[in-house]
Amino acid sequence: MLAVGNIVARAECDGRDSLTRADEPLAGLQERCGGTVPGGIAIPDLLDLVRKARGYGFRLARAITAFDGAEFVTAWVEVQPLYGEESDGEAGCCEIVVRNWQVAPVPTEDTATVDRRRTMIDRHLAELTARLDGAQRVLSVETDSAELADVAAAMACGRGRPWTEFLPPENVTHKQPLHWRLLDGVSVCVAGSERPWRVALVPQFQPGFDPSGFELLLVSDAPAAVPAASPMMAEPLTQRSLVGQDLAPVLRQPIARIIANAETIRTRLAGPLPDAYAEYAGEIAGAGKLLLALLEDLADLEVVESESFSTVSDHIDLSDVARQAAGILNVRAREKGISVEVPHPSESLPAVAEFRRVLQILLNLIGNAIRYSPEGSQIWVRLEALNGRAYVTVADQGGGLALEDQERVFEKFERLGRSGDGGSGLGLYISRRLARAMGGNLTVESAPGQGARFLLELPCDYET
Known part of the structure; x- marks a missing residue:
């Protein structure tokens, strides 16, 4: 690798990722990032470069970026693992050379x-x-x-x-x-x-x-505040909803705060951060979202499978609910360049069903369509009234479903062999249970390579 610019500072670190000595301005940056000299390397990009050079066993060089609390610092850094007498007999020591030190204001x-x-x-x-x-x-x-x-x-x-x-x-x-x-x-x-x-x-x-x-x-x-222990907690678990009543209320807020704090770091709201660490924060936020979604799904599963479960008969406009569901998911659709076509505000389709449960179903259907549709495709939400029944159709341009999968997809924990997509395999099962509890149904029409059309059927509202 070619040397870039004059040498600005030299430093050395031991095999435990600790700076044993450092010239200015590197020593000052180390201290402003929360470290000391001697002390563990506190500059994230430098620590990553040192570990890679030691792991590979040869000299590495690249540009690093750091935020010192007020400004961005960029520099060209070369890390050379030391051996034999050069390392004073200690394994893992590295020599660090810093060139082209530049300071820039925070964007x-x-x-x-x-x-x-x-x-x-x-x-x-x-x-x-x-x-x-x-x-x-x-x-x-x-x-x-x-x-x-x-x-x-x-x-x-x-x-x-x-x-x-x-x-x-x-x-x-x-x-x-x-x-x-x-x-x-x-x-x-x-x-x-x-x-x-x-x-x-x-x-x-x-x-x-x-x-x-x-x-x-x-x-x-x-x-x-953490609720005090209650005598109710002594009830046998078979008489209670373990997730919905015991776990979900306790876990939901701390998980949500983990996600929020990780998003604050990822989006740099608390201050600039190297890209690698913003990506780590994004992974934490993503894992938290998956855990929270699974918690919500399991709580919903307990609700819809309980013997006492019932829904409220509201007088709703399916056109309005469909637009609200699509509006909530609009950002996610835009991220994939997907267009969601919803009923026009002048359209109306009155139905008898519980507003929040219908919204939950449509969020699941439209969310799945966004997740499994290719970038730049289109999703349609259509309304139809037929023989006293109201229908909402969510159609996409995804990969479609084979005939033998069209009933399997509504089974509990069924994911059709997909992995790593963040799904729990409960969304469609819960949605169908909700639809049937409201006197309707949820079905699918599809063919491989031709997308899918999910049909939510509900009773029409004759009083409107």
């Missing part, structure tokens, strides 16, 4: 990018989620927090009323609701809770229109 990101990342993190931290219409009126609400059970119940009973009646903004005396931009991020009062809470409003935009609805996220930046 800034546009506001829209930062806002999108903060919304993604708020979704993971939210302990209550509500769907609102374009006038900020409550359509549905979900929470697994015992602390928020009362406010969630009040919102569920008050469908069609402004959300601010249930979560009054602090220090705001104007008539509610205000314009959504004035309420996004506002602190709110939660009855019965001593923690500070804030609301994030995520608009569901359509080109040329005002927001057709909102996703409301209720977030507290203070952790929930």
Whole structure:
């Protein structure tokens, strides 16, 4: 390898990845990154290069990048493993040569990018989620927090009323609701809770229109108190829902905070970071998401398989639910260049079913279509009424299903041999159970290489 530039600093490290000596400015960077001289190498890119050179047993050289708390530092670094007398008899020692030391200011990101990342993190931290219409009126609400059970119940009973009646903004005396931009991020009062809470409003935009609805996220930046042991915990596990009642409430928040913290690191919201370590944080966030999704699936599985399970008969518009589901997954679709065609706002298909369960089914169907469709393809969501039944069809341009797989795909834990895609094999099983509990069904029509058409069937609403 050719030497690049004059030598700026020299250093040595031992076989335990500790800098035994270092010239300036490398010594100063080591200290600003949290290390000492002598002491373990605290510069991530340098540590990675040293370990590779030692592992390969020959000289390596490359550009490294580090963030010293105020500026980016880039330099050309050469690492040479030492042997024999050069190493003073200690195995694993390396000589480090630094050239072309450069300092650059921290790059800034546009506001829209930062806002999108903060919304993604708020979704993971939210302990209550509500769907609102374009006038900020409550359509549905979900929470697994015992602390928020009362406010969630009040919102569920008050469908069609402004959300601010249930979560009054602090220090705001104007008539509610205000314009959504004035309420996004506002602190709110939660009855019965001593923690500070804030609301994030995520608009569901359509080109040329005002927001057709909102996703409301209720977030507290203070952790929930660990509940005290209860005599109820002494009940036999056969009489309780192990995941849904015991594990899910305890694990959901810490897992969500792991994901949020990893996303903060990955997206560099807390400060610049070398690409390799941002990738590590992304892997942590991805693993956390898979674990959280599995936890949710197992909790849902217990619910739909319990003898007492039933659904609520709401009067809903499937056109509106389909648009909301697609809006929630719009970012994921755009990342793969996939276009999702949904019913026009002028379309309507009334049905009798539980709003949040239908939304759950459509999120699963559209999410699967995005996951298994090729980049740049298209997904269609169609509505149809026939013989007193309402149908929502989700069609994609994916690989399709063989005839013998079209029933297997609805079986519990069935993944058709796929691995590494993050699925639990429970989504379609749970979705079909939900559809049938609402007096409908979920089926599929497909052929290999011709995509798939999943049909959600529900009772029509004759009163509308």
